[in-house]
Amino acid sequence: MIQIKDLHKSYKMGKNSLHVLKGINFNVEEGELVAIMGSSGSGKSTLLNILGMLDSSDSGEYILDNVPIKDLNETKAARYRNKFLGFVFQSFNLINYKSAAENVALPLYYQKVPRKERQEKALKYLEQVGLKEWAGHLPSELSGGQKQRVAIARALAAEPKVLLADEPTGALDSKTSYEVMDLIQKINDAGNTILIVTHEPDIADMCKRIVHLKDGVIIEDKKIEQVRAEQYV
Amino acid sequence: MFDLERWQEIFDTIRKNKLRTFLTGLSVASGIFILVILLGFGQGMQNGIAKEFEQDAATSVWVWPGVTTIGYKGMNPGRPIQFRNENYDMSGTLFEDQIENKSPRLFVRDVFVNYGNDALAYNVQGVSHQFQFIENEFMTLGRFLNQQDGDTKAKVAIISNKINREVFQELETPIGEFLDISGIPFKIVGVYGDIGGEREEDRIYIPVSTAQQVFNGADYLNNLSYTLPPVDDFETAVAQSIKFKNELKSYLQNAHMVAPEDTSAIQVYNPMEEAKRFYSLMGGIKFFFWFVGVCTIIAGIVGVSNIMLIVVKERTREIGIRKALGAKPWSIVGMILHEAIFITAIAGFTGLILSMGLLEIVGPHVEVDYVLNPSVNFNVALTTVFVLIFAGAIAGFFPAWRAAKIHVIEALRDE
Numbered sequence: 182m183i184q185i186k187d188l189h190k191s192y193k194m195g196k197n198s199l200h201v202l203k204g205i206n207f208n209v210e211e212g213e214l215v216a217i218m219g220s221s222g223s224g225k226s227t228l229l230n231i232l233g234m235l236d237s238s239d240s241g242e243y244i245l246d247n248v249p250i251k252d253l254n255e256t257k258a259a260r261y262r263n264k265f266l267g268f269v270f271q272s273f274n275l276i277n278y279k280s281a282a283e284n285v286a287l288p289l290y291y292q293k294v295p296r297k298e299r300q301e302k303a304l305k306y307l308e309q310v311g312l313k314e315w316a317g318h319l320p321s322e323l324s325g326g327q328k329q330r331v332a333i334a335r336a337l338a339a340e341p342k343v344l345l346a347d348e349p350t351g352a353l354d355s356k357t358s359y360e361v362m363d364l365i366q367k368i369n370d371a372g373n374t375i376l377i378v379t380h381e382p383d384i385a386d387m388c389k390r391i392v393h394l395k396d397g398v399i400i401e402d403k404k405i406e407q408v409r410a411e412q413y414v
Numbered sequence: 415m416f417d418l419e420r421w422q423e424i425f426d427t428i429r430k431n432k433l434r435t436f437l438t439g440l441s442v443a444s445g446i447f448i449l450v451i452l453l454g455f456g457q458g459m460q461n462g463i464a465k466e467f468e469q470d471a472a473t474s475v476w477v478w479p480g481v482t483t484i485g486y487k488g489m490n491p492g493r494p495i496q497f498r499n500e501n502y503d504m505s506g507t508l509f510e511d512q513i514e515n516k517s518p519r520l521f522v523r524d525v526f527v528n529y530g531n532d533a534l535a536y537n538v539q540g541v542s543h544q545f546q547f548i549e550n551e552f553m554t555l556g557r558f559l560n561q562q563d564g565d566t567k568a569k570v571a572i573i574s575n576k577i578n579r580e581v582f583q584e585l586e587t588p589i590g591e592f593l594d595i596s597g598i599p600f601k602i603v604g605v606y607g608d609i610g611g612e613r614e615e616d617r618i619y620i621p622v623s624t625a626q627q628v629f630n631g632a633d634y635l636n637n638l639s640y641t642l643p644p645v646d647d648f649e650t651a652v653a654q655s656i657k658f659k660n661e662l663k664s665y666l667q668n669a670h671m672v673a674p675e676d677t678s679a680i681q682v683y684n685p686m687e688e689a690k691r692f693y694s695l696m697g698g699i700k701f702f703f704w705f706v707g708v709c710t711i712i713a714g715i716v717g718v719s720n721i722m723l724i725v726v727k728e729r730t731r732e733i734g735i736r737k738a739l740g741a742k743p744w745s746i747v748g749m750i751l752h753e754a755i756f757i758t759a760i761a762g763f764t765g766l767i768l769s770m771g772l773l774e775i776v777g778p779h780v781e782v783d784y785v786l787n788p789s790v791n792f793n794v795a796l797t798t799v800f801v802l803i804f805a806g807a808i809a810g811f812f813p814a815w816r817a818a819k820i821h822v823i824e825a826l827r828d829e
Contacts, residue, residue: 259737276736
C-alpha cells in the first residue's frame with residue numbers, strides 16, 4: 182500500500198539546515214496497523230506530514246496505492262488527500278459550528294457527493310462509531326472521546342486507502358484512549374490500513390507493528406502480538 | 415456561482431455566524447445609506463436653487479438707478495440718477511441685436527386703487543407689453559398688454575390670479591370690470607400668474623405711457639429690464655449676459671455722467687451671473703457631498719476588508735481542516751469570496767432600498783429654503799452598490815488568497 186524509499190527531509194532554520202529525516206525506508210501492506218514511535222524531535226511527525234501530503238520531501242520515493250506521489254502542487258495534493266487519506270488529529274479538529282453529522286459529511290462535500298447521499302453516509306459512519314444519536318450535536322456538546330470518534334467517522338467517510346492518526350489518544354484519559362483504540366482496532370479488523378503516530382507504549386502495543394524512529398532514521402521495525410483494547414473497556 | 419452545494423455551504427456558515435454576518439452587513443448597508451442620503455440632499459439643493467431662479471426669466475437683466483458716490487467731470491457725489499424715456503429708447507437702439515425683450519418700469523406711487531367701494535392695497539406698475547416675458551408671467555384669462563395699449567396710452571390694467579381670487583371671487587370673470595385708480599377708470603383686460611408664486615402677484619400692470627401721462631410721471635422711469643435671446647449652452651449665456659451688462663452699464667454711465675468705477679449710481683442685476691455663482695457653489699457642495707460619500711464608501715470597504723481579515727484569521731484552523739479533508743485552494747478562495755460578495759450584495763441593496771425609500775417618502779415633504787424634493791438618480795445609486803460589491807470582493811480576495819495558501823500543519827496548530 183505504501184512504499185517509501187530513501188526519504189530525506191531537512192528544514193532550513195536561518196543559516197543552519199536541520200536534517201530531520203535521514204533516509205527512511207519502509208513499506209506498509211494493506212490491512213496493517215502500524216505504530217510510529219519516537220521521542221519528540223525524532224522526525225515522526227514530519228514523516229506523517231509527508232505521508233499525509235501536508236509537506237513534501239526533499240528526495241526519495243513515495244508510492245501510495247501504486248501512485249507515485251511527486252511534483253505535488255496544492256490542487257493535486259488536495260485531490261490525493263481527498264481520495265487516498267483520512268486524518269485523525271490529537272486535537273480532533275472538528276469544525277465547531279457544524280454538527281457531528283455535518284463534520285462527518287464534509288470530506289464528501291469535497292468529493293462532490295450529492296447532499297442527500299452525504300447525509301446518509303455521515304449517519305452510517307456515525308453509527309459505526311456508536312454516535313448516531315449525537316448526529317445533530319455540536320462538537321462543544323460532546324466529550325473528548327466522542328469528539329475523537331466523530332473525527333474518526335469523518336476520516337472513514339471519505340473511504341480512504343490509508344488512515345493517518347497523529348497522537349489520536351494524546352488528549353484523552355486512558356479509559357477513553359482504550360475506547361478509541363478499540364474502535365481503531367475494529368476498523369482495522371474490517372481491512373483498513375492505519376498508521377498511528379504515538380509516544381505511548383501501551384497504545385503502540387495495541388497495534389500490529391511498531392516502527393521506532395530516532396534522530397531521523399528507523400532504528401527498529403518489528404511485528405508484535407496485538408494487545409486487544411476491548412479487555413480494558 | 416450557480417453551484418447549489420456551495421450556496422448551501424455558505425448559508426450554513428452564515429446561519430451559524432450571525433453576529434459576524436450582521437456586523438459586516440451593517441458597515442456596508444450604512445455606507446450605502448449615508449451615500450444615497452447625501453447625494454439625495456445634493457440633488458435637493460440643486461433643485462431648490464433652480465427653483466429660486468425660476469421666478470424671473472433666466473436671461474433677464476435688470477437695471478435701476480441709485481445715487482452717485484464719486485465726483486466726476488465736475489459733478490458732486492450724492493447726485494441721484496433718474497432714468498428717462500430717452501435712456502430706454504437709446505438702449506433699445508444701441509443693443510437691438512442683443513436684446514430679445516425689453517421693458518421700462520414706472521412705479522406708480524401715491525395712488526388709491528378702488529373696486530366699487532373696496533379700497534385695494536396693490537402696487538401699480540407701468541410696463542411695456544414685453545414685460546410678460548421678462549417677469550415670466552403666464553396668462554390665465556384675457557391678454558397681457560400689447561403694443562397698441564402703449565401707443566394709444568390705453569387705460570387698461572392686468573391683474574394677477576391672487577387679486578382675482580381676493581377681489582373678484584364672486585364674479586365669473588373680472589375681464590371687462592373697471593378698476594378705479596385715483597379716480598381714473600382702468601378696464602381689466604387680463605389676469606396673469608407668476609411662476610415664482612403668489613408673493614410675486616401683488617402687482618397691477620398698466621401701460622407705462624399711460625402711467626407717465628396720467629399720474630404726472632413726465633418721462634421718468636424707475637428701472638429698465640431686458641431679456642437676452644436664449645442659448646443652449648450655459649457658459650455662452652453667462653458670457654452673453656455679462657457682455658450686455660457691461661456695455662449697457664457703460665452707456666448709462668456715459669449718459670448720466672457717472673464715474674465708471676461708481677458701483678452704486680447704476681446698478682445692474684443679472685440672474686445669469688448670480689446663477690453662475692450659485693451653480694458653482696452648488697458644484698462645490700455636490701463635490702463635497704460626493705467626496706464625503708465616497709469616503710464613507712471607502713470606510714465601508716475598509717470595514718469589509720477588515721472583517722474579511724478577521725474572518726480569515728478566525729477561520730484559519732477551519733481552513734486547515736478543510737484543506738486536510740481535500741479542499742482545493744480555489745475552493746477556499748471561492749468559499750470566502752462567495753460569502754463576502756453575497757453578504758455585501760444583500761447589505762448593499764438593503765441600504766439602497768432603505769435610503770431610497772426614505773427619500774421617496776420624506777423627500778417630497780421637505781420644505782426648507784434651497785432644498786427641494788431631495789432625490790437620487792437610481793442608476794447612480796445602483797452603480798455605487800456594484801462598486802462597493804466589487805471593491806468588497808477585491809478587498810476580500812487577498813485575505814482569502816492568503817488563507818488558501820495556509821500551510822495545513824500551521825493552520826491546525828493555530829489556536
